[in-house]
């Protein structure tokens with residue numbers, strides 16, 4: 280017999296004011312697996328999490344934990360008996376309780392048992408020395424680690440995290456994310472993490488569920504979501520994009536950058552060729568000529584630099600294209616800051632292009 284997923288939600292739907300805010304969402308998570316619900320603000324991520332936590336009721340659909348039904352529209356295990364840990368952005372430590380009392384908050388054992396558990400958990404997050412301190416005596420990152428210890432102390436089977444790291448500054452955030460992830464993996468907890476930041480999802484997740492207007496529109500490993508996005512919006516969620524427009528003839532689209540395959544598209548269909556700025560190549564102008572066309576990179580097209588900015592590890596150069604006046608952005612590693620007005624040639628890496636039909 281195969282082991283059931285630690286968490287499984289089936290066809291979860293929730294309406295507010297007649298609008299489906301969560302619309303037929305299904306997913307499952309194995310022990311020790313981190314799944315990220317990734318999507319723009321208002322797409323229904325938090326509402327999904329709140330239903331799983333048991334603080335919001337679904338209109339339809341089911342929630343299962345370890346193969347046991349926890350909630351449908353008639354049956355409901357109360358939130359406190361679901362063995363689900365919560366780490367929410369606004370779920371800070373209780374300021375009037377010591378670190379020890381904060382971590383012991385959800386524990387039901389004897390005083391001695393609870394104290395032992397608190398010590399174990401604080402050891403785990405490397406903060407035992409603060410056991411009798413008050414939250415305000417700790418840094419933001421330390422408070423976050425205490426919150427993790429508190430959430431893990433009752434030994435939850437599932438951890439729900441809603442933008443838990445968004446209050447921390449960048450460097451601290453990377454460190455806390457990595458520590459948190461290591462501890463969650465070690466304890467075999469299934470994690471559902473909500474975020475609107477693609478970098479966070481890529482860094483944390485085994486599996487990303489891309490959410491838009493209440494629905495999961497694509498789900499898969501970060502590598503697959505990034506490299507095989509289902510539509511233009513999915514590409515744009517992870518990076519800046521350039522869009523080149525074309526019309527199909529004989530399953531090919533002619534563009535100033537050469538021809539692109541558009542398999543399955545009928546003659547006359549409009550398509551968008553989407554390319555990330557890091558997948559353009561820049562070449563110098565030699566008396567009005569650019570590099571020769573190649574099978575990998577197609578035909579070069581000329582543009583005039585309108586702006587160049589140094590971004591730290593790369594430079595971002597913006598062009599106005601000669602052929603139609605459209606704007607194209609390219610990123611180049613290191614320092615490359617051509618002056619505005621300079622003509623340069625661009626080619627696009629054909630293996631990194633996505634061709635999508637225009638549906639509206």
Ligand SMILES: Nc1ncnc2c1ncn2[C@@H]1O[C@H](COP(=O)(O)OP(=O)(O)OP(=O)(O)O)[C@@H](O)[C@H]1O
Pocket residue numbers: 295296300318319320321322323324325326327475
């Ligand atoms: N109790 C409620 N009553 C009415 N509308 C609600 C309620 N809770 C959420 N909504 C609406 O449902 C939609 C989804 O909200 P939700 O908080 O789930 O989105 P989200 O993806 O988590 O966004 P954010 O990242 O901004 O928190 C929003 O339009 C929100 O206004």
